[in-house]
Amino acid sequence: MDAIVSLCRRxxxxxxxxxxxxxxxxxxxxxxxxxxxxxxxxARWLEAMVRERDDIVALDSAIILHPQVWEASGHVAGFNxxxxxxxxxxxxxxxxxxxxxxxxxxxxxxxxxxxxxxLTDARQFNLMFxxxxxxxxxxxxxxxxxxxxxxxxxxxxxxxxxLARRKPPFGIAQVGKSFRxxxxxxxxxxxTLEFEQMEMEYFVPPDDADEWFxxxxxxxxxxxxxxxIRESHLRIREHDAGELSHYSRATSDIEYLYPIGWxxxxxxxxxxxxxxxxxxxxxxxxxxxVEQDGSRYTPHVIEPAAGVNRAMLAFLCDAYDEEVVASRExxxxxxxxxxxxxxxxxxxxxxxxxxxxxKARALYEHLKHAVAVEYDDSGQIGRRxxxxxxxxxxxxxxxxxxxxxxxTVTIRDRDSLAxxxxxxxxxxxxxxxxxxxxxxSPKQ
Ligand code: GAP
Numbered sequence: 001m002d003a004i005v006s007l008c009r010r011x012x013x014x015x016x017x018x019x020x021x022x023x024x025x026x027x028x029x030x031x032x033x034x035x036x037x038x039x040x041x042x043a044r045w046l047e048a049m050v051r052e053r054d055d056i057v058a059l060d061s062a063i064i065l066h067p068q069v070w071e072a073s074g075h076v077a078g079f080n081x082x083x084x085x086x087x088x089x090x091x092x093x094x095x096x097x098x099x100x101x102x103x104x105x106x107x108x109x110x111x112x113x114x115x116x117x118x119l120t121d122a123r124q125f126n127l128m129f130x131x132x133x134x135x136x137x138x139x140x141x142x143x144x145x146x147x148x149x150x151x152x153x154x155x156x157x158x159x160x161x162x163l164a165r166r167k168p169p170f171g172i173a174q175v176g177k178s179f180r181x182x183x184x185x186x187x188x189x190x191x192t193l194e195f196e197q198m199e200m201e202y203f204v205p206p207d208d209a210d211e212w213f214x215x216x217x218x219x220x221x222x223x224x225x226x227x228x229i230r231e232s233h234l235r236i237r238e239h240d241a242g243e244l245s246h247y248s249r250a251t252s253d254i255e256y257l258y259p260i261g262w263x264x265x266x267x268x269x270x271x272x273x274x275x276x277x278x279x280x281x282x283x284x285x286x287x288x289x290v291e292q293d294g295s296r297y298t299p300h301v302i303e304p305a306a307g308v309n310r311a312m313l314a315f316l317c318d319a320y321d322e323e324v325v326a327s328r329e330x331x332x333x334x335x336x337x338x339x340x341x342x343x344x345x346x347x348x349x350x351x352x353x354x355x356x357x358x359k360a361r362a363l364y365e366h367l368k369h370a371v372a373v374e375y376d377d378s379g380q381i382g383r384r385x386x387x388x389x390x391x392x393x394x395x396x397x398x399x400x401x402x403x404x405x406x407x408t409v410t411i412r413d414r415d416s417l418a419x420x421x422x423x424x425x426x427x428x429x430x431x432x433x434x435x436x437x438x439x440x441s442p443k444q
Pocket of ligand 1: 147148149150180182189190191192193194195197199264265266267303305306307308309310311
């Protein structure tokens with residue numbers, strides 16, 4: 001993980017937040033390439049979940065919802081983790097994860113294992129961030145920052161079902177920030193206090209729920225594989241009964257083999273009718289499906305719930321590679337071209353050659369409206385290639401002496417390092433064709 005963190009910092013993908021004030025644990029800021037990569041992850045998700053389907057519509061609900069939403073959802077009563085403090089080292093631990101945690105003073109031991117450890121009894125700690133709406137502290141209303149995007153979807157079920165004129169099975173998809181006051185955040189952007197989720201609630205007739213659950217587990221696994229995640233690093237793990245959330249009838253996690261070990265990347269849950277029924281009871285609004293003959297039922301919900309940041313971390317880990325080329329070490333991000341922040345770099349071989357610069361600028365202007373391209377004329381060409389390799393740019397187009405003679409450029413492939421000479425006039429079409437071609441990770 002250290003190599004990934006270091007590359008993210010070096011190339012401006014992700015860096016610690018509030019650094020000039022000493023940083024705030026487990027909060028991160030995303031720089032230019034981090035933003036572009038994160039946007040591509042979300043765009044691919046929206047494409048697969050909304051744009052390429054006619055049974056799912058999009059929603060963007062508020063982050064701060066009526067406080068009763070969280071009573072109905074069960075989060076006020078049950079979104080707790082058991083917490084213990086150590087009076088000696090002052091560290092906090094999840095009581096159910098002591099065996100995997102490190103003692104604050106003796107990291108080779110687990111909390112409670114040294115004579116100095118002085119642990120409190122476990123107490124329940126609600127993970128929701130609470131804040132107040134209203135100008136006056138005393139009279140303001142207590143509200144929560146949402147810990148999941150899903151509830152904004154459930155409370156809009158009636159609106160969307162009517163306005164979007166969909167009948168079950170249909171889904172509502174939402175991408176947005178969620179907040180959790182995690183007791184043990186960490187492992188870079190794997191577990192943070194604020195993060196983005198990509199959640200889709202799929203409303204189905206109750207009898208069809210099992211079938212749709214299996215469908216969505218397979219579909220979501222396929223999405224990661226199509227975007228280049230190696231099959232060897234992806235697995236499905238079913239929750240056993242003791243592990244299920246309060247709303248869940250069944251859950252399967254899609255896990256990725258991160259450098260920290262197999263960990264949850266996305267959860268697919270069969271939430272039954274828990275949410276629509278509970279919001280119906282608490283709000284008095286019937287969240288049901290009414291058939292044309294007047295019969296009614298409460299749809300069941302299948303929920304694929306993914307984390308944007310966790311997905312981005314998995315794509316980064318899967319893409320990170322080091323190799324030796326011509327006796328020199330090369331670090332390369334073998335990202336799927338559809339995820340890569342920059343699709344091609346346009347490089348004049350000699351930055352001071354006005355003829356080359358002119359041609360390169362013209363090519364860059366020609367390409368930039370079609371794809372994300374970068375113009376780079378700073379430093380030796382070798383260093384520029386390495387910089388592009390480290391940010392995962394699949395192609396580099398180089399303008400050299402020969403370009404000035406015959407209007408051809410070289411196109412360099414990030415993964416194979418093969419270079420081919422092509423007419424400059426065909427560069428745009430060739431680039432688009434290559435970017436659209438199927439891609440598999442060359443990593444083992
Ligand atoms: N609506 C269901 C739900 O929120 P979850 O398993 O708690 O389920 C879904 O969260 C996904 O959100 C997780 O699989 C993970 O990718 C992401 N996620 C959850 N907590 C996170 C955190 N503290 N930091 C980063 N990502 C998180």
